[in-house]
């Protein structure tokens with residue numbers, strides 16, 4: 001463990017804005033210890049020393065939004081909702097880690113969005129050593145962070161009477177257990193940073209699903225893992241509030257334009273057309289129209305719909321332990 005989260009916390013306290021804390025070989029302009037306040041008029045970038053370590057502290061540009069300039073990490077950011085979220089956050093001036101099992105995909109997405117604003121990490125969120133290594137990489141690269149989007153997820157649909165135990169367990173490991181691992185390790189980093197930034201709120205947001213709010217036919221492994229995620233969100237929110245960490249979920253409806261549904265070879269629309277799941281459907285468009293008709297607003301969820309929920313949660317300082325549905329009215333909360 002380094003002093004980087006402590007340094008970041010001191011700057012968050014002094015400047016009330018996100019900063020990047022990176023190892024440096026330059027001569028320090030300021031020597032800090034845990035109890036030394038950073039001068040509020042310090043100009044960035046600045047090189048500081050704490051203990052044996054030297055860091056350059058700089059800051060991303062900020063716009064009008066509260067969320068802008070934050071350091072964020074998106075798991076499963078190489079494609080689908082995660083890629084849309086990463087893109088939207090970069091457009092808001094955030095520095096974004098794109099962390100994905102598909103390391104090449106994460107690197108390609110970072111290259112597309114700009115390597116000065118992004119950093120790719122190869123991670124398996126279902127593996128504790130891998131999540132710990134991801135956390136160490138964040139600590140080494142920016143000293144800490146402000147926003148975790150736990151988005152990586154998988155679907156293994158199937159009848160309870162027929163599904164393999166292995167498929168059920170994989171769904172549970174990636175959609176449910178991995179949220180515990182990500183919160184345990186990145187939440188630990190957020191808590192360390194908070195020790196010198198007692199007024200700075202951070203966020204962990206799970207991308208859950210409408211299937212975390214209502215059951216899903218022949219899709220119990222998925223729905224069960226997502227329902228469980230809401231229980232973790234509520235419980236982690238209660239515990240982590242003392243570390244200034246808000247924990248919430250966004251529950252999107254189906255992302256019909258994303259690869260999960262629209263991939264021309266293995267997307268769910270093609271699968272449902274070929275399996276005859278939608279009576280009378282002759283084309284992919286027929287299948288899509290059938291599913292869109294289930295939504296009161298007559299369309300699927302898009303990246304910007306999910307992003308607006310994320311902006312709301314981050315910018316609303318007085319919200320924790322909640323699950324925000326973004327479903328075009330398809331699923332509503334029960335009183």
Ligand SMILES: NC(=O)c1ccc[n+]([C@@H]2O[C@H](COP(=O)([O-])OP(=O)(O)OC[C@H]3O[C@@H](n4cnc5c(N)ncnc54)[C@H](O)[C@@H]3O)[C@@H](O)[C@H]2O)c1
Pocket residue numbers: 075076077078079080081082099100101102105123124125126151152153154174207208209210251252253254255256258259260261
């Ligand atoms: N697509 C939808 O209709 C929909 C609807 C509601 C909620 N969701 C949720 O949104 C999230 C993203 O879904 P999507 O449709 O964009 O998925 P996707 O399959 O398009 O992308 C998922 C990404 O996660 C990565 N990933 C998978 N397993 C991983 C692991 N073990 N470690 C790290 N990365 C891993 C994949 O490589 C991929 O880049 C999921 O949690 C999903 O449950 C999706």
